[in-house]
Amino acid sequence: MKQLYTPITLHQLFTRSQLTIFVLTFTICSAIFLVISTYTMNAYAKSSLNILTEALNERIQPAVVFNDRLTINQILNEYIQQYPIRAIEINTPDNSVLAHAEQKDLQQFSSQSFLDHLFYSQPIYMNIEHNQQNFGKLIVYGNSSELVIFFHKILLALLIGFILLLATAYWAVNSVYQYLMQSIRMIVESAQTISVKKNYNMRVSSSDIQELQALSTAFNGLLSEIEQSNHTLLSENNKLLHQSKHDPLTLLPNRSFFYQELFKLFEAAEPQNAAVLLLDLNHFKNVNEKFGHLAGDAVLRASSYCVKKVLPEDAFFSRLGGDEFAIILPNSCVSADITHHCQRIQECFASTFIFEQQNISLSISIGAAFTHKAKTPEELIANADHALCKAKQLNEKWYIYPKLDNK
Numbered sequence: 001m002k003q004l005y006t007p008i009t010l011h012q013l014f015t016r017s018q019l020t021i022f023v024l025t026f027t028i029c030s031a032i033f034l035v036i037s038t039y040t041m042n043a044y045a046k047s048s049l050n051i052l053t054e055a056l057n058e059r060i061q062p063a064v065v066f067n068d069r070l071t072i073n074q075i076l077n078e079y080i081q082q083y084p085i086r087a088i089e090i091n092t093p094d095n096s097v098l099a100h101a102e103q104k105d106l107q108q109f110s111s112q113s114f115l116d117h118l119f120y121s122q123p124i125y126m127n128i129e130h131n132q133q134n135f136g137k138l139i140v141y142g143n144s145s146e147l148v149i150f151f152h153k154i155l156l157a158l159l160i161g162f163i164l165l166l167a168t169a170y171w172a173v174n175s176v177y178q179y180l181m182q183s184i185r186m187i188v189e190s191a192q193t194i195s196v197k198k199n200y201n202m203r204v205s206s207s208d209i210q211e212l213q214a215l216s217t218a219f220n221g222l223l224s225e226i227e228q229s230n231h232t233l234l235s236e237n238n239k240l241l242h243q244s245k246h247d248p249l250t251l252l253p254n255r256s257f258f259y260q261e262l263f264k265l266f267e268a269a270e271p272q273n274a275a276v277l278l279l280d281l282n283h284f285k286n287v288n289e290k291f292g293h294l295a296g297d298a299v300l301r302a303s304s305y306c307v308k309k310v311l312p313e314d315a316f317f318s319r320l321g322g323d324e325f326a327i328i329l330p331n332s333c334v335s336a337d338i339t340h341h342c343q344r345i346q347e348c349f350a351s352t353f354i355f356e357q358q359n360i361s362l363s364i365s366i367g368a369a370f371t372h373k374a375k376t377p378e379e380l381i382a383n384a385d386h387a388l389c390k391a392k393q394l395n396e397k398w399y400i401y402p403k404l405d406n407k
Helices: 010-065 069-082 111-119 145-197 210-245 255-267 284-291 293-310 335-347 377-393
Strands: 085-091 097-102 124-130 133-142 274-282 316-321 324-330 353-355 358-360 363-370 398-401
Touching (some): 010 111, 010 145, 069 085, 145 210, 255 377, 274 377, 284 358, 293 335, 377 398
Antiparallel strands (some): 085 133, 124 133
């Protein structure tokens, strides 16, 4: 199924938030810086233009009083060339133009024209007086040529500040992201390892970040509960598995477990030399009828315990059910070995069993067969069962298939 949306990554979230903070911070700082710079330049422009106008007024006064147009034009051109003045105009008392001078090479679309419009849009007006008599009016339009350099420095400072702030924001985002991801990555890797290996005794390491530490603590607590539950479940499963494969009375492997081991002998890549012994307690029903089932159970436990003690450690001894038992003897392919083991088993029944001060006598019949004499497990069991029947028919203690001398 196609996803309706793509989840955002933590790195994208950090980048967006930091860029938003960066843009807001830069915009606010730039606005404040521009306002202060504009106010400063405006104050400087008005002050400098007033000073220039007063100086020009004092110098131009004699020439205006005597109507010396040549001197007036020389002075005006001198000021236009030497000082930041865009235009100068002198009017007579009746508002007719006495003299006029202005810069000719100013570009229409330039930073200077922009600053002229911003700071020198209004001229300075000053009356030309002598002995309290008005001889005309001096009109001066300022020139921002000196402010252009300062304006360019402001733009350069803003550009450098933008680059530095952007680099700082990138470094801050990347540093915080890497530091945060280092802690998160440890949690993710631990969770993945636990998921793959089912190793619930692992724990997530602590983190310097309080929120991630709380997450690690909660995650470790969950792991502890899972580990405990898993341990309990495994214990119960092992207990149930053991119960499913063992006889509850004698605690010996049961019929199902016996046949599993028996089939393994024929499933191995190389032939296994082994012998199977079937044991049957003779007339065990009489014990239950005469002494009771508790006595019968006691005899079964005692006899199985004795037989297990006389068998080699690698022997597989099981109870098939009722009074029937089975033994798998690995690495046994010689009749003499089987005869020896049968003798040891018979010794367990040479004496009587005692239950509540009652002596109970019991005998056992044994039928044995070899794996190399059978092609399948079924044939092996049939051979051993045939040997057991022969032992009972011949009233012998054991019988080995094929026929051997019994003892």
